[in-house]
Amino acid sequence: MNRNISFTINGKSVTLLVDVRQSLLEVLREHGYTSVKEGCGVGECGACTILIGNTPVDSCLYLAVWADGRTIRTVEGETRNGDLSEVQQAYLDAGAVQCGYCTPGLIMTSTAFVEKNKDNTSISRHDIKRAHAGNLCRCTGYETIIRAVEQCLTPEKPNQDTHCKCKAESGE
Amino acid sequence: MAVGKSVQRKDGVAKVTGKARYTDDFSMPGMRVAKYLRSPIAHGRVVRIDTTRAEKLPGVDGVFTFHDVPKNTFATAGHPFSLDPEHGDVADRLLLTDCARFQGDEVAVVVTRDDMTAHKALSLIEVEYENLKPLIRMQDVLAHDAPELHKRSRNLIKEHAYTVGGDYKKAIEESDHLIEGVFETQIVQHCHLENHSSYAYMDDMDRIVIVSSTQIPHIARRIVSEALNFPLSRIRVIKPHIGGGFGNKQDVILEPMVAFLTLKLGGIPIRLKLNREECMVGTRVRHPLHIQVKAGISQEGNLNVIDYDAVSNTGAYASHGHSIVSAAAAKTHYMYPRAIYRCRARTIYGNFPSAGAMRGYGSPQIIFAVESLMEDAARKLGIDSVDFRLKNAVKPGDINQIGKRPIVTAGLIECIEKGRDLIDWDKKRATLQTPQTGPVRKGLGIACFSYLSGTYPSCVEPASARLILNQDGSVNLLVGATEIGQGSDTVFAQMTAETLGTSYEKVHVVSNQDTDVTPFDSGAYASRQTYVTGQAVMRAASELKDKILAYAGVITGMNPGELDIDEGNIVIAKSRQTAVMSLKDLSMDAYYNKNRGGQITSEVSCKALTNAPSYGCTVVDLEIDIPMCKVKINEIYNIHDAGVIINPLTSEGQIHGGMAMGIGAALFEVLMVDPDSGRIYNNNMLDYKVPTIMDIPGLGSGFVQTHEPTHPYGSKSLGEPPVLTPAPAIRNAILDATGIAINELPMNPKTLFTHFKNAGLL
Numbered sequence: 007m008n009r010n011i012s013f014t015i016n017g018k019s020v021t022l023l024v025d026v027r028q029s030l031l032e033v034l035r036e037h038g039y040t041s042v043k044e045g046c047g048v049g050e051c052g053a054c055t056i057l058i059g060n061t062p063v064d065s066c067l068y069l070a071v072w073a074d075g076r077t078i079r080t081v082e083g084e085t086r087n088g089d090l091s092e093v094q095q096a097y098l099d100a101g102a103v104q105c106g107y108c109t110p111g112l113i114m115t116s117t118a119f120v121e122k123n124k125d126n127t128s129i130s131r132h133d134i135k136r137a138h139a140g141n142l143c144r145c146t147g148y149e150t151i152i153r154a155v156e157q158c159l160t161p162e163k164p165n166q167d168t169h170c171k172c173k174a175e176s177g178e
Numbered sequence: 179m180a181v182g183k184s185v186q187r188k189d190g191v192a193k194v195t196g197k198a199r200y201t202d203d204f205s206m207p208g209m210r211v212a213k214y215l216r217s218p219i220a221h222g223r224v225v226r227i228d229t230t231r232a233e234k235l236p237g238v239d240g241v242f243t244f245h246d247v248p249k250n251t252f253a254t255a256g257h258p259f260s261l262d263p264e265h266g267d268v269a270d271r272l273l274l275t276d277c278a279r280f281q282g283d284e285v286a287v288v289v290t291r292d293d294m295t296a297h298k299a300l301s302l303i304e305v306e307y308e309n310l311k312p313l314i315r316m317q318d319v320l321a322h323d324a325p326e327l328h329k330r331s332r333n334l335i336k337e338h339a340y341t342v343g344g345d346y347k348k349a350i351e352e353s354d355h356l357i358e359g360v361f362e363t364q365i366v367q368h369c370h371l372e373n374h375s376s377y378a379y380m381d382d383m384d385r386i387v388i389v390s391s392t393q394i395p396h397i398a399r400r401i402v403s404e405a406l407n408f409p410l411s412r413i414r415v416i417k418p419h420i421g422g423g424f425g426n427k428q429d430v431i432l433e434p435m436v437a438f439l440t441l442k443l444g445g446i447p448i449r450l451k452l453n454r455e456e457c458m459v460g461t462r463v464r465h466p467l468h469i470q471v472k473a474g475i476s477q478e479g480n481l482n483v484i485d486y487d488a489v490s491n492t493g494a495y496a497s498h499g500h501s502i503v504s505a506a507a508a509k510t511h512y513m514y515p516r517a518i519y520r521c522r523a524r525t526i527y528g529n530f531p532s533a534g535a536m537r538g539y540g541s542p543q544i545i546f547a548v549e550s551l552m553e554d555a556a557r558k559l560g561i562d563s564v565d566f567r568l569k570n571a572v573k574p575g576d577i578n579q580i581g582k583r584p585i586v587t588a589g590l591i592e593c594i595e596k597g598r599d600l601i602d603w604d605k606k607r608a609t610l611q612t613p614q615t616g617p618v619r620k621g622l623g624i625a626c627f628s629y630l631s632g633t634y635p636s637c638v639e640p641a642s643a644r645l646i647l648n649q650d651g652s653v654n655l656l657v658g659a660t661e662i663g664q665g666s667d668t669v670f671a672q673m674t675a676e677t678l679g680t681s682y683e684k685v686h687v688v689s690n691q692d693t694d695v696t697p698f699d700s701g702a703y704a705s706r707q708t709y710v711t712g713q714a715v716m717r718a719a720s721e722l723k724d725k726i727l728a729y730a731g732v733i734t735g736m737n738p739g740e741l742d743i744d745e746g747n748i749v750i751a752k753s754r755q756t757a758v759m760s761l762k763d764l765s766m767d768a769y770y771n772k773n774r775g776g777q778i779t780s781e782v783s784c785k786a787l788t789n790a791p792s793y794g795c796t797v798v799d800l801e802i803d804i805p806m807c808k809v810k811i812n813e814i815y816n817i818h819d820a821g822v823i824i825n826p827l828t829s830e831g832q833i834h835g836g837m838a839m840g841i842g843a844a845l846f847e848v849l850m851v852d853p854d855s856g857r858i859y860n861n862n863m864l865d866y867k868v869p870t871i872m873d874i875p876g877l878g879s880g881f882v883q884t885h886e887p888t889h890p891y892g893s894k895s896l897g898e899p900p901v902l903t904p905a906p907a908i909r910n911a912i913l914d915a916t917g918i919a920i921n922e923l924p925m926n927p928k929t930l931f932t933h934f935k936n937a938g939l940l
């Protein structure tokens with residue numbers, strides 16, 4: 007059975023005819039939003055994370071028809087006028103990108119977290135970890151992902167890390 | 179200067195904006211999907227298979243079984259071809275089998291218009307199996323009456339043994355202590371986030387084009403040709419961005435099948451993409467090893483002998499087979515090369531998923547055993563673990579006893595010292611009372627490794643690079659080496675910029691390998707690319723530079739020897755100030771002057787005839803909650819001698835990723851196979867405990883930069899080594915905390931519980 011659904015994605019309104027059995031992941035990818043990756047299709051990995059409203063959601067577990075009337079963000083829409091978003095830039099600065107397959111999903115999770123906690127001065131490393139617990143990354147060991155988020159929350163002192171000596175020896 | 183700087187990754191922007199395209203992000207009109215029918219049992223012969231009902235289903239283009247595929251067996255391991263037939267990989271695979279050798283073996287394949295039809299079609303295939311006894315445990319596989327997994331194999335792929343470095347017997351007799359241990363390592367899965375995926379079609383010249391998530395496009399091309407008896411020159415393999423491989427894509431897994439299917443079905447585009455459950459079992463895993471180690475030590479703490487006997491289980495099909503344990507044995511010797519080194523190794527079959535290459539290539543298993551035993555030795559003698567290693571660690575000038583070659587750069591001692599200082603070893607050691615009591619206890623651990631940079635002289639080490647000067651003065655770099663996330667494109671661009679005298683931004687890397695376009699290279703494995711391909715890149719860049727300067731001489735009438743390139747300008751070599759002309763102006767003249775010039779390019783294809791050991795260690799400070807059987811890592815550092823670091827930021831990333839993978843294997847990960855039935859319990863990422871961000875502690879890293887003279891920029895391997903030592907370091911720290919030696923992996927709560935219970939701690 008097919009049904010028409012309408013939603014806003016990356017600021018644009020669209021109407022699509024979808025099979026009611028399809029996940030939002032499948033529908034988005036079919037329509038060219040290929041930043042949304044499939045790593046498991048059953049909610050284990052977070053590679054398919056998008057924002058629905060302000061909430062990170064595994065789009066593989068979300069039926070396309072549920073998106074009717076919603077506002078969706080994918081990483082394709084995070085670059086404005088050619089400028090990377092703060093989170094995208096922080097991922098590059100921190101070296102949080104390797105194979106890049108987890109990256110679009112992780113950036114959306116980080117974006118939701120950073121937007122929510124922009125003015126929260128008491129965010130700990132543990133809070134950052136908890137917010138990203140649904141996104142697997144096999145390449146980075148997560149260390150640089152945490153640093154990227156820290157950079158967004160304390161942009162004036164991006165290189166400070168009070169939690170461990172990890173950075174003391176990093177790099178040179 | 180581009181080398182030594184943390185320049186931004188070449189593919190960074192593409193990846194953070196979601197523009198980077200992976201295999202599944204491409205599609206073609208009319209593309210069909212293929213799906214395997216996998217055996218539900220671990221060992222059994224197909225006695226009847228009926229596909230009639232599936233074939234009749236609307237939307238089905240084809241159903242194929244063992245009867246339809248070529249009958250020549252082929253080897254899947256991603257090694258370059260060996261001219262020595264003795265050294266070739268074991269050819270034991272067909273495209274589809276009539277004998278299931280693991281739960282998930284491929285007995286049929288359907289090609290249909292979409293996924294749903296594929297599932298339906300698979301459910302309509304009827305198969306009857308004759309059950310055979312699954313062989314999982316080593317003793318079952320080697321029992322004299324065990325059925326053979328592969329005919330005439332005796333379930334043994336290969337074995338070898340050697341002793342190097344001197345008189346073994348004498349050294350044993352002269353040792354004051356003999357320390358022994360038996361170690362078991364588990365089946366680990368790579369869990370790269372992008373599952374295996376390939377598609378193929380035939381082009382207008384009747385050639386097979388394969389787009390695949392592979393680390394080894396050129397090797398894949400040859401193996402497809404062998405598997406299908408199809409001319410190699412009529413096969414083209416394209417590698418787009420790839421979502422991690424870790425060795426699991428250093429094997430030819432889907433490519434021969436998609437090529438076969440498109441060939442059978444008139445060239446239509448067909449996609450074969452594994453889901454996670456299939457990828458966990460139907461690709462490759464890490465070899466589980468059973469290792470007996472013995473060490474002979476003098477009273478003063480000198481290591482006289484290391485002796486081990488390893489049995490490596492490769493599972494259902496050989497894949498990389500015996501290479502794993504033999505390469506690991508050879509690489510581990512570089513750590514303590516003054517000791518007599520004896521090794522015996524066997525590789526056997528078993529009814530579980532095929533084991534192949536995985537980051538570290540057998541070394542994580544061997545090093546777990548050796549470095550655990552070194553810890554036991556230090557403790558027996560009452561010598562501090564760090565001091566014991568400092569006493570025995572490799573020094574520059576030591577001789578590698580296997581190849582009888584001197585070891586030139588060896589920063590292991592400095593790595594150990596740096597690790598010791600970073601973690602405050604001496605101070606913490608002084609305050610830790612022994613033995614400890616109470617439910618939560620603290621421990622310190624260390625473990626060292628040695629590794630190599632590539633596979634020479636075991637295998638050929640070919641690499642090529644092509645450089646083209648563009649009209650705008652920038653250059654395009656083409657390599658056959660593959661970027662798989664490790665950052666190779668970036669370091670190649672840095673090397674090019676450095677040698678050429680242009681800026682990093684002006685070097686464009688053609689990142690997607692295409693065997694029609696990018697020159698020959700064997701690909702991403704053995705931590706070889708920076709070391710091996712780097713040599714080709716450097717030579718191509720100096721050749722291009724010579725040609726550019728010669729052409730500048732032609733234009734200006736000046737002596738090319740007096741010119742140089744600086745920041746993209748031709749300058750007077752001496753003053754470096756005066757720009758004679760820009761590279762752009764020079765290039766425009768070369769392209770378009772009616773009477774002279776031509777496109778300026780360079781191309782180098784060469785082989786590495788050297789290898790260089792890299793070194794390092796992990797130090798860890800942890801605490802263990804005995805009633806909870808839970809390990810908490812307080813601090814952990816990996817220190818590496820990878821020669822000169824080309825890009826500190828991406829290098830650090832390699833270390834972090836390897837450490838996390840090492841910690842995962844140490845504490846959480848195991849693919850669970852029922853020892854009686856061969857049933858796999860956790861073929862997904864929920865039940866298979868791939869670490870989440872919550873499981874990984876803060877990761878620290880450090881470098882000891884030696885300058886390796888056999889590499890143009892002084893660099894050595896770094897991609898795989900970080901995974902090697904976290905597990906033994908953690909095991910040694912648990913021993914430090916509790917007095918209990920855990921000689922099996924993973925050290926998850928289940929394992930810890932058993933050991934603590936047996937020791938009376940619970």
Ligand code: FES
Pocket residue numbers: 043044045046047048049050051052053054055064065066067
């Ligand atoms: S693809 Fe959605 S969670 Fe893995």
Ligand code: FES
Pocket residue numbers: 102103104105106107108109142143144145146371421422663
């Ligand atoms: S960068 Fe490869 S999975 Fe995260």
